Amino acid sequence: xxxxxxxxxxxxxxxxxxxxxxxxxxxxxxxxxxxxxxxxxxxxxxxxxxxxxxxxxxxxxxxxxxxxxxxxxxxxxxxxxxxxxxxxxxxxxxxxxxxxxxxxxxxxxxxxxxxxxxxxxxxxxxxxxxxxxxxxxxxxxxxxxxxxxxxxxxxxxxxxxxxxxxxxxxxxxxxxxxxxxxxxxxxxxxxxxxxxxxxxxxxxxxxxxxxxxxxxxxxxxxxxxxxxxxxxxxxxxxxxxxxxxxxxxxxxxxxxxx
Amino acid sequence: xxxxxxxxxxxxxxxxxxxxxxxxxxxxxxxxxxxxxxxxxxxxxxxxxxxxxxxxxxxxxxxxxxxxxxxxxxxxxxxxxxxxxxxxxxxxxxxxxxx
Numbered sequence: 001x002x003x004x005x006x007x008x009x010x011x012x013x014x015x016x017x018x019x020x021x022x023x024x025x026x027x028x029x030x031x032x033x034x035x036x037x038x039x040x041x042x043x044x045x046x047x048x049x050x051x052x053x054x055x056x057x058x059x060x061x062x063x064x065x066x067x068x069x070x071x072x073x074x075x076x077x078x079x080x081x082x083x084x085x086x087x088x089x090x091x092x093x094x095x096x097x098x099x100x101x102x103x104x105x106x107x108x109x110x111x112x113x114x115x116x117x118x119x120x121x122x123x124x125x126x127x128x129x130x131x132x133x134x135x136x137x138x139x140x141x142x143x144x145x146x147x148x149x150x151x152x153x154x155x156x157x158x159x160x161x162x163x164x165x166x167x168x169x170x171x172x173x174x175x176x177x178x179x180x181x182x183x184x185x186x187x188x189x190x191x192x193x194x195x196x197x198x199x200x201x202x203x204x205x206x207x208x209x210x211x212x213x214x215x216x217x218x219x220x221x222x223x224x225x226x227x228x229x230x231x232x233x234x235x236x237x238x239x240x241x242x243x244x245x246x247x248x249x250x251x252x253x254x255x256x257x258x
Numbered sequence: 259x260x261x262x263x264x265x266x267x268x269x270x271x272x273x274x275x276x277x278x279x280x281x282x283x284x285x286x287x288x289x290x291x292x293x294x295x296x297x298x299x300x301x302x303x304x305x306x307x308x309x310x311x312x313x314x315x316x317x318x319x320x321x322x323x324x325x326x327x328x329x330x331x332x333x334x335x336x337x338x339x340x341x342x343x344x345x346x347x348x349x350x351x352x353x354x355x356x357x
Contacts, residue, residue: 011261037294039306080338087331090324093275098284099292132323134310193293197300207300214296218289221278225271232267235260236339240346 035144036189038130038137045196050142053119056150060119067113074113077237077244081109082121084233089125093225095218103226104185107178108233110153111160112248122149147188156181170238170250171231178230182223186215 041049068075088105095101104125110118123145129135136144156177164173194208202209237245245251279286297304314320 037306038310039308040294040297042304043307076338076341080335083331083334083338085331087328087335090327090331092288092324094278094282094286095275096278096282098278098282098286099289100286101289128327131311132314133320133327134313137308137310139308193297197297197304199300210296210300211293214292215289221274225274228267228271228274232264233335235263235267237342240339240342242346 035126035129035136035148036140036193038134038139040137041140041143041192041196043139045192046139046142048142049140049146049192053142053145053150056116056119057123057145059116060123060149063114063116064120067117071247074244074247077112077241077248078109078117078121081112081118082124084108084230085121085125086128088226088229089129093222095221097218099218101186101215101218101222103178103182103222103229104148104152105178105226105230106148106152106185107156107160107174107181107226108230110156110181111174111177112245112250115150115153115157118153119145119149122153143192144189147185147192151188152181152185155184171234174234175227175231178227179223182226183216183219186219187212190215 064078067078085105085108088103090102092100092102104122106118106122109121123141126136126141126144126148130137130141159180160170160173160177162173163176164170167173190208190211193211194204197207198204199206199210238251242251314323
């Protein structure tokens with residue numbers, strides 16, 4: 001063991017312990033949240049969303065192979081992005097509306113590895129929850145995949161680069177990316193439900209307003225939480241993982257030569 | 259990494275999830291259970307046409323599986339972050355030895 005300043009060591013250890021404790025304590029809330037439940041999309045819509053989603057999944061698999069082939073050293077980071085999505089989507093967090101929902105953690109990987117690859121990682125998370133937790137479902141996986149593993153990552157990526165160009169502050173851009181991807185996923189889910197179940201009087205628009213109202217308020221505090229946690233992990237990476245971030249062109253050489 | 263930033267980020271996230279528990283009265287059921295109810299309300303005749311392949315037999319088993327999901331993810335994250343941190347530390351150590 002090399003001796004280092006104890007304050008620094010215990011500070012970081014404390015942060016790890018706190019994050020882990022928070023993740024573990026917050027998780028075993030039995031209430032279900034978000035994603036369209038099994039059987040809750042009519043057959044035609046379920047098949048339709050699967051058809052829309054499949055090309056993105058294929059693109060993702062291709063992107064994943066390319067990434068591992070071209071930058072084998074980034075494999076560990078891909079696993080980290082996947083694990084982050086895995087943890088965050090298991091957290092049923094109570095919200096201001098008195099109901100629970102969960103964040104997704106999809107923005108981190110979308111910014112690190114570009115959006116196509118996240119279709120694969122997002123699908124893995126959705127599969128786990130659909131098969132073992134009766135949360136979401138196989139017939140609705142196409143629709144859920146499209147909202148969480150396609151629209152979410154793409155908007156996260158666009159937000160990251162937009163904000164990052166405008167403010168030159170990657171941490172704020174990362175916060176925005178997580179926030180936007182989280183809210184967008186729920187907006188798309190509401191739209192998917194509204195299209196399949198239009199209101200008998202007001203049609204799709206009224207139904208969308210109803211579903212969106214159900215999710216939106218619940219989701220805003222969670223989106224902020226997700227933003228904060230994503231920035232935490234992002235700060236960690238920019239401190240300890242500079243070489244990889246440079247390979248991924250997210251840090252310039254000058255910024256990290258500390 | 260700045261300790262104040264960490265405290266702010268973690269504190270914010272924890273407050274955002276604990277305050278509703280303290281201040282809001284609700285049953286804290288899942289938002290998708292509510293969505294199912296809303297689907298039934300908008301289209302009373304709709305019958306879900308597939309059942310989940312496997313449904314956890316009880317809330318206990320379900321929370322076990324959720325905890326497992328979180329534990330797996332958190333374990334992998336901790337392992338990888340730990341590796342990067344150690345590598346960073348060794349690099350810094352070898353640099354300071356050279357100079």
